[in-house]
Amino acid sequence: MIPVQRLPATERLVRLCHSRTDQIQKLGATSKAARDTWRRAEAAKSEIRALLEKMAPGVLRCMYCLDSLGTDIDHFEPLSRTPLRTFCWHNHLLACSRCNSNFKREDYPCDGETGECLLIDPSADDPADHLELLVAIGEYEAKTRKGEESIRVFGLNREDLVQGRFDAYVTSCDVLSSWHRKVRRGDLAGAAQSAAALRREPFGDVLRALEKLGRLPYAAAALGEELVESLAAWVG
Numbered sequence: 001m002i003p004v005q006r007l008p009a010t011e012r013l014v015r016l017c018h019s020r021t022d023q024i025q026k027l028g029a030t031s032k033a034a035r036d037t038w039r040r041a042e043a044a045k046s047e048i049r050a051l052l053e054k055m056a057p058g059v060l061r062c063m064y065c066l067d068s069l070g071t072d073i074d075h076f077e078p079l080s081r082t083p084l085r086t087f088c089w090h091n092h093l094l095a096c097s098r099c100n101s102n103f104k105r106e107d108y109p110c111d112g113e114t115g116e117c118l119l120i121d122p123s124a125d126d127p128a129d130h131l132e133l134l135v136a137i138g139e140y141e142a143k144t145r146k147g148e149e150s151i152r153v154f155g156l157n158r159e160d161l162v163q164g165r166f167d168a169y170v171t172s173c174d175v176l177s178s179w180h181r182k183v184r185r186g187d188l189a190g191a192a193q194s195a196a197a198l199r200r201e202p203f204g205d206v207l208r209a210l211e212k213l214g215r216l217p218y219a220a221a222a223l224g225e226e227l228v229e230s231l232a233a234w235v236g
């Protein structure tokens with residue numbers, strides 16, 4: 001996971017969401033009322049989707065796994081739990097159907113004492129505070145309880161994601177070296193093309209982890225001197 005910058009809601013979205021929330025309230029603020037209202041709210045959903053797509057990492061990637069296409073509007077706090085947040089803009093994220101329907105579903109773990117949510121919201125938290133990506137093996141390790149619960153609920157260490165991150169690591173190292181060679185020989189157009197392709201790749205968390213690793217004192221031992229030089233030039 002990587003941070004996602006939430007855009008401000010448009011005036012039209014605010015208006016549509018207020019009126020739909022009023023409807024849920026009038027219907028008794030039950031989860032059935034929330035579900036029925038959500039199903040029919042085509043205009044609000046298309047406005048929400050358009051804004052979320054502008055915020056999505058890479059090419060419309062899922063904000064949780066960063067691998068698959070973000071196809072679903074996920075209610076971060078499930079609407080069955082808080083029906084009146086169904087149309088709250090800050091409760092919407094773009095997810096793939098696998099993360100949304102097979103993994104997260106209605107799960108929303110909270111701390112028993114403080115009530116604090118134990119899932120990482122990439123639009124509000126910095127995932128790096130809670131998760132460490134072991135970039136050369138593609139696995140996440142938890143730094144906090146919130147990280148632990150997020151790995152479990154979003155299925156962040158499922159086999160296909162671990163393999164995909166490892167492949168992205170291999171490819172990213174190759175593209176970074178090739179980008180640096182182009183920069184050094186003055187092929188700026190070619191370098192810009194490689195840089196744009198790298199930024200659009202799925203698994204944006206891998207590039208972010210490499211950038212972080214490149215700054216550490218033992219980077220050359222872990223990544224090799226050539227790649228560390230390329231990373232130093234990359235992060236500028």
Ligand SMILES: [Zn+2]
Nearest residue numbers: 062065096099
């Ligand atoms: Zn996903």
